[in-house]
Amino acid sequence: MGFISNILKSRSPEDGDFFLKLKDVLGYTPKNKSLYLKAFTHRSMNLRDKKGNSINYERLEFVGDAMLGAVIASHLFSEVPQGDEGYLTKMRSKVVSREHLNELGKDLGLIDLVISRIPKSNFGNNIHGNLFESLVGAIYLDKGFKTCERFIYNNVINPYVDIEKLEGKVISYKSLLIEWCQKEKNSFDYDVYEDTGKDELKHFSVKLSINEKVVSKARATSKKKAEEKASKRAFFAFQKQMTKLI
Amino acid sequence: MGFISNILKSRSPEDGDFFLKLKDVLGYTPKNKSLYLKAFTHRSMNLRDKKGNSINYERLEFVGDAMLGAVIASHLFSEVPQGDEGYLTKMRSKVVSREHLNELGKDLGLIDLVISRIPKSNFGNNIHGNLFESLVGAIYLDKGFKTCERFIYNNVINPYVDIEKLEGKVISYKSLLIEWCQKEKNSFDYDVYEDTGKDELKHFSVKLSINEKVVSKARATSKKKAEEKASKRAFFAFQKQMTKLI
Numbered sequence: 235m236g237f238i239s240n241i242l243k244s245r246s247p248e249d250g251d252f253f254l255k256l257k258d259v260l261g262y263t264p265k266n267k268s269l270y271l272k273a274f275t276h277r278s279m280n281l282r283d284k285k286g287n288s289i290n291y292e293r294l295e296f297v298g299d300a301m302l303g304a305v306i307a308s309h310l311f312s313e314v315p316q317g318d319e320g321y322l323t324k325m326r327s328k329v330v331s332r333e334h335l336n337e338l339g340k341d342l343g344l345i346d347l348v349i350s351r352i353p354k355s356n357f358g359n360n361i362h363g364n365l366f367e368s369l370v371g372a373i374y375l376d377k378g379f380k381t382c383e384r385f386i387y388n389n390v391i392n393p394y395v396d397i398e399k400l401e402g403k404v405i406s407y408k409s410l411l412i413e414w415c416q417k418e419k420n421s422f423d424y425d426v427y428e429d430t431g432k433d434e435l436k437h438f439s440v441k442l443s444i445n446e447k448v449v450s451k452a453r454a455t456s457k458k459k460a461e462e463k464a465s466k467r468a469f470f471a472f473q474k475q476m477t478k479l480i
Numbered sequence: 481m482g483f484i485s486n487i488l489k490s491r492s493p494e495d496g497d498f499f500l501k502l503k504d505v506l507g508y509t510p511k512n513k514s515l516y517l518k519a520f521t522h523r524s525m526n527l528r529d530k531k532g533n534s535i536n537y538e539r540l541e542f543v544g545d546a547m548l549g550a551v552i553a554s555h556l557f558s559e560v561p562q563g564d565e566g567y568l569t570k571m572r573s574k575v576v577s578r579e580h581l582n583e584l585g586k587d588l589g590l591i592d593l594v595i596s597r598i599p600k601s602n603f604g605n606n607i608h609g610n611l612f613e614s615l616v617g618a619i620y621l622d623k624g625f626k627t628c629e630r631f632i633y634n635n636v637i638n639p640y641v642d643i644e645k646l647e648g649k650v651i652s653y654k655s656l657l658i659e660w661c662q663k664e665k666n667s668f669d670y671d672v673y674e675d676t677g678k679d680e681l682k683h684f685s686v687k688l689s690i691n692e693k694v695v696s697k698a699r700a701t702s703k704k705k706a707e708e709k710a711s712k713r714a715f716f717a718f719q720k721q722m723t724k725l726i
């Protein structure tokens with residue numbers, strides 16, 4: 235395909251990096267590579283195919299948005315049996331809010347993959363969520379529904395969507411964990427360190443220990459987020475004991 | 481499950497009919513029957529499960545709506561390569577408009593399956609579309625994405641979604657067919673007859689002949705619709721010749 239070879243020509247030194255980093259995000263090797271290149275191509279590149287149709291990530295956002303909507307609808311249907319149609323709709327819009335999608339895209343460092351004539355620093359915050367949606371669209375078109383669903387579970391539902399928090403029962407897993415540790419007389423420690431690795435954005439890792447045993451780890455773009463993620467993972471490990479506090 | 485047995489008890493004489501008619505609509509035998517009973521249960525039945533959660537089709541509508549959105553998004557992405565995100569969004573909302581969904585539900589005769597305390601004649605027009613959405617939700621939850629996608633292709637996309645019509649190029653397939661026949665000096669005949677069968681709603685069937693040979697058949701709730709459906713089927717059979725007229 236002309237588009238791929240053009241892209242490869244124009245950015246060949248970094249191209250290996252693109253698919254290496256992408257594979258890291260996806261957890262598998264892409265089949266139709268041109269779809270993923272498209273998913274990260276900004277309109278400023280002004281690319282067109284032979285028929286004159288624009289090549290950029292915007293059409294893939296449309297597909298990704300629809301897939302996110304479908305997978306999350308079906309998850310909420312099963313997980314919130316007491317919620318009526320209006321309630322489920324409200325919960326879904328929290329999960330796929332612009333703000334949340336931006337956060338997801340940022341945590342995955344998707345902006346490091348963008349193909350653009352505009353310097354990365356000039357993009358607004360929405361670029362992160364837009365790339366996240368277009369990536370979801372590319373995954374669906376490349377690998378089908380099951381893989382796309384798994385990606386959404388791994389990157390949206392499992393780490394971020396929890397009914398307690400969405401229903402406002404839990405505001406912060408860190409506070410809940412501290413409260414529980416104090417009540418049960420457990421010692422706890424958040425060991426936070428900078429762990430930017432190859433990402434352009436600063437990242438932090440944290441190890442959470444309870445009674446001097448590491449119980450969970452997490453990595454995110456701020457200390458606070460990494461601690462909250464690790465606390466949530468610990469919450470699921472000790473769910474039975476901790477839910478008594480909610 | 482208590483719900484099924486209650487329903488079976490309360491409507492046992494007609495129950496065989498329910499699943500017979502349903503199988504006809506689905507083209508397969510349902511696995512989780514309670515999902516389909518739920519998909520046709522109106523809130524007027526005031527049913528609740530053991531935990532006190534309402535049993536009616538409204539939550540399934542939420543899932544069906546999302547599945548329709550996803551399958552149609554991906555179809556339009558492939559079929560309309562020249563359309564940008566905004567254009568695809570607009571086209572999709574035409575396909576899943578309330579009016580169109582009502583028409584789809586009506587053509588399948590879904591209201592004949594409704595389980596309700598309210599007489600069928602008291603429902604407004606939206607009941608048809610609501611039942612169509614909830615049925616799509618039940619299909620997804622019972623049989624997974626592939627079957628649900630196939631149902632949407634067979635019942636929404638193949639018979640009704642065509643890019644020419646959505647883009648306003650074709651207003652009526654019947655006019656187009658007549659124009660073509662006159663130009664090519666072909667004789668044509670729409671043989672329409674009432675064909676209500678077991679449905680409560682009046683239905684019409686039509687056989688369309690060109691040069692005294694039947695080229696397509698269709699069935700719908702009005703003469704006009706049946707003729708349009710048959711004309712569209714003929715259009716696809718003679719597409720190469722007829723598209724010259726568009």
